[in-house]
Amino acid sequence: EAGVAQSPRYKIIEKRQSVAFWCNPISGHATLYWYQQILGQGPKLLIQFQNNGVVDDSQLPKDRFSAERLKGVDSTLKIQPAKLEDSAVYLCASSLALAGAYNEQFFGPGTRLTVL
Amino acid sequence: AQKVTQAQTEISVVEKEDVTLDCVYETRDTTYYLFWYKQPPSGELVFLIRRNSFDEQNEISGRYSWNFQKSTSSFNFTITASQVVDSAVYFCALRSTSNTGKLIFGQGTTLQVKP
Numbered sequence: 400e401a402g403v404a405q406s407p408r409y410k411i412i413e414k415r416q417s418v419a420f421w422c423n424p425i426s427g428h429a430t431l432y433w434y435q436q437i438l439g440q441g442p443k444l445l446i447q448f449q450n451n452g453v454v455d456d457s458q459l460p461k462d463r464f465s466a467e468r469l470k471g472v473d474s475t476l477k478i479q480p481a482k483l484e485d486s487a488v489y490l491c492a493s494s495l496a497l498a499g500a501y502n503e504q505f506f507g508p509g510t511r512l513t514v515l
Numbered sequence: 516a517q518k519v520t521q522a523q524t525e526i527s528v529v530e531k532e533d534v535t536l537d538c539v540y541e542t543r544d545t546t547y548y549l550f551w552y553k554q555p556p557s558g559e560l561v562f563l564i565r566r567n568s569f570d571e572q573n574e575i576s577g578r579y580s581w582n583f584q585k586s587t588s589s590f591n592f593t594i595t596a597s598q599v600v601d602s603a604v605y606f607c608a609l610r611s612t613s614n615t616g617k618l619i620f621g622q623g624t625t626l627q628v629k630p
Binding site for chain 2: 430432439440441442443444447454455488490492494502503504505506507508509511
């Protein structure tokens with residue numbers, strides 16, 4: 400079974416530029432998560448989708464970050480414009496269901512963003 | 516508020532030594548799940564174990580074992596006879612069944628196993 404796919408793996412941009420990350424979850428997984436992991440810290444949830452609807456985006460900096468999951472499968476996370484403090488690894492995860500025993504989250508390899 | 520604390524930032528051991536990674540959590544929920552993940556240099560988070568709050572039995576899987584103690588709100592992870600391949604960052608995480616399922620991660624413990 401294929402895992403969670405993410406691209407690109409690495410991205411270097413200058414501050415104030417825009418960037419987009421792509422995630423393809425495990426087939427059949429209804430729930431998709433985007434986490435931000437700053438160096439030396441644990442991942443922090445940015446946004447969570449259930450199919451194509453947003454469940455939790457309370458920690459998403461909405462003035463510069465946006466995300467969508469239009470067809471309930473792939474997802475894109477965008478930053479516009481980027482700031483130095485956005486340098487981090489962006490992890491995508493998916494799970495079969497929203498809650499309960501089948502909520503185990505499977506993580507992709509992440510996209511490492513460096514903002515200069 | 517929910518919180519996970521991993522007080523050990525870095526641990527260095529010599530191969531074949533046993534090592535314990537500490538995890539302390541805070542939650543007001545009566546039902547919750549606890550997790551351990553491993554993050555090797557490649558960056559991908561690898562699931563190791565999940566425990567629910569009603570199951571305090573310790574678990575052993577090969578060289579790995581976990582000690583869950585509700586009385587002290589701790590979920591510690593022990594690696595017996597450590598190997599170089601165990602070198603990674605290890606994260607403890609908490610999920611409440613009352614929220615949307617998001618994981619609350621600790622800061623992580625970097626384990627270095629030297630040959």
